[in-house]
Amino acid sequence: xxxxxxxxxxxxxxxxxxxxxxxxxxxxxxxxxxxxxxxxxxxxxxxxxxxxxxxxxxxxxxxxxxxxxxxxxxxxxxxxxxxxxxxxxxxxxxxxxxxxxxxxxxxxxxxxxxxxxxxxxxxxxxxxx
Numbered sequence: 378x379x380x381x382x383x384x385x386x387x388x389x390x391x392x393x394x395x396x397x398x399x400x401x402x403x404x405x406x407x408x409x410x411x412x413x414x415x416x417x418x419x420x421x422x423x424x425x426x427x428x429x430x431x432x433x434x435x436x437x438x439x440x441x442x443x444x445x446x447x448x449x450x451x452x453x454x455x456x457x458x459x460x461x462x463x464x465x466x467x468x469x470x471x472x473x474x475x476x477x478x479x480x481x482x483x484x485x486x487x488x489x490x491x492x493x494x495x496x497x498x499x500x501x502x503x504x505x506x
Contacts, residue, residue: 385449392454400426400459426460430467 403425404418411417433451441447456463465488473481 385446388446388450389454389457392450393458396455396458399455403459422460423462426456426463427466429459430456430463434467 400422403422407418407421430452433448433456437445437448437451452464469481469484472484
């Protein structure tokens, strides 16, 4: 498989487009099936995305190096557009395995607190206009 930079960019973009469409279809389908009372679409996307990320990662772990085109397509392109939560979950697991539970918990806490704070700040800034 050709691995020029532009080819890899196009592969990530194409896989990302497929992942984004799959995310939209999954979320909309879940909401239509189960109703809008709970954000079940987001939950389903995150759980399915984590499963797909874990499956793809493990299947490619020994067969393809960290910089392989297949990993780039599946993990960065498709899963990255389908849900970044899968990458977050993977990072938490790696931190736990490599540095311990405290680092993993700190990563979770930082993401939640800083993410929510940034969301609130963005909304507040937008309301000024």
